[in-house]
Amino acid sequence: MPAENHSHDREPIATCHVPVMPNEIVHWLGEISPSVIVDGTYGGGGHSALLLKTLPTGQGHLVGLDRDPAVSERVESEQHDPRLHVFLGSYEKAPQALAALDLTVADGAVLDLGLSSDQLADPHRGFSFTRASANLDLRFDPESGQSAAQWLAWNKEAEIANAIYRYGEERYSRRIAREIVARRRREASVKTVEDLVEVCKRCVPRSKNHDIHPATRTFQALRIVVNDELGALERTLQSAPDWISGRGRLAIISFHSLEDRIVKNTFRDDPRWNVLTKKPLRPSEQEVEQNPRSRSAKLRVAERAVTSAT
Ligand SMILES: C[S@@+](CC[C@H](N)C(=O)[O-])C[C@H]1O[C@@H](n2cnc3c(N)ncnc32)[C@H](O)[C@@H]1O
Known part of the structure; x- marks a missing residue:
């Protein structure tokens, strides 16, 4: 699972992805003063770079995951904050990634679903x-x-x-x-x-x-x-209460109604979550103008409920 060296015949290219709803992600996760954050969809690393700033100075961990080997290739070719650890694999593997760092839970997690502008721009992927x-x-x-x-x-x-x-x-x-x-x-x-x-x-x-x-x-x-995008999302929503700490937060950005429905219903129906965003948050007009890719984004945030059993 740790980022492996894949022998591609192409050089990794710099990211062209602009993170969606960056201020909102930093607000909702930063508010809990996290020490450990999982970015389950690392992509171009835009959210991770911002979330690193919410960790205590020189401390904490930002655990990134992405299924795309091109992402881990790019990460390996770059200089990084020592608090950032990026793994190649599905966000379903968040507990294993945490365990690889001797951690069991995260204070916050973000999933920014779908594909990145880098994948869309890659002429070999068919997107x-x-x-x-x-x-x-x-x-x-x-x-x-x-x-x-x-x-x-x-x-x-x-x-x-x-x-x-x-x-x-x-x-x-x-x-x-x-x-x-x-x-x-x-x-x-x-x-x-x-x-x-x-x-x-x-x-x-x-x-x-x-x-x-x-x-x-x-x-x-x-x-x-x-x-198997919807399956991965459903399985992760089920497992996340086991690896997000009490009062920890999960923020999910979705881009179509099928994903949003799953997030909305699970947050509403699973007693392990307290919904923090009654209605989905949408990007500002200004953001949509500057980054048209954000136009269909919906952000929902929930807090891991604290029960006597947890
Ligand atoms: C919208 S982009 C994320 C962009 C990122 N938040 C940023 O600011 O640069 C979505 C990324 O999620 C990855 N992805 C999709 N499904 C995944 C899964 N089940 N596990 C891990 N990564 C996944 C894609 O490969 C893609 O790189």
Whole structure:
């Protein structure tokens, strides 16, 4: 799990990711004067860099995790505050990362879900429809599991349609799945970004005001599937009360309704959490103007309840 040395043929590039709702994250986690913070989605390290400033001077630990080997490669190539420890792996592994530092609990944790601008800009990952010739990969960790192209090559039409409907909320999911499977029969399987964009353009009518690309929902669905994004979030929400200290805080930024619903319902229904943000917090107009990527962000924060059993 500690960041390993991956032999990629590409040099790690500097991050271009701008952290979303930075002031709010620092406010909600800084307020508890933390000594140990977990940043479960380290990405470009923007939140971590700010959160380091909330730790006591020269003390404490900031434990970062990210599933993307490109992140650990970048971290290894940079100079760091000795209080920062970044691990390669899913945020589900937060307890193991803490244990590797002889810690059992964190005072605060942040999850900033989804993908980073670095991943979107990487022409080899398949995250952006503008990189037409890229392989349709869509994994945060391209070294484990199945790529989206492989997933589409091996699953049944009904399963593909259901995933696109459920995780992309795409009403034309059946048409898209039918076309994907028809291409397989013609031995012209969907392999690249361009292939999938072409299928979606053929199956999804242009939205009235052209505000959403016909492939947006399908890409979102496949990304969620190949990374088991909702499963990782659900499992972590269940385990987090075991590794966040009493009155410690968990802050989660989500970017679509499927994630936000899981966070909202778990915080509300699980007695181990006290909700601190009755309504989700949204980025300011000024932030959205400066960083359009933040426009759909919703931040929810909960406190680990203190019960007689904890
Ligand atoms: C929105 S970016 C985080 C950006 C970061 N907060 C910053 O300020 O630079 C999301 C990151 O989470 C990572 N990620 C997604 N799912 C993950 C998981 N289950 N465990 C760990 N990292 C994950 C992605 O690889 C990506 O780098």
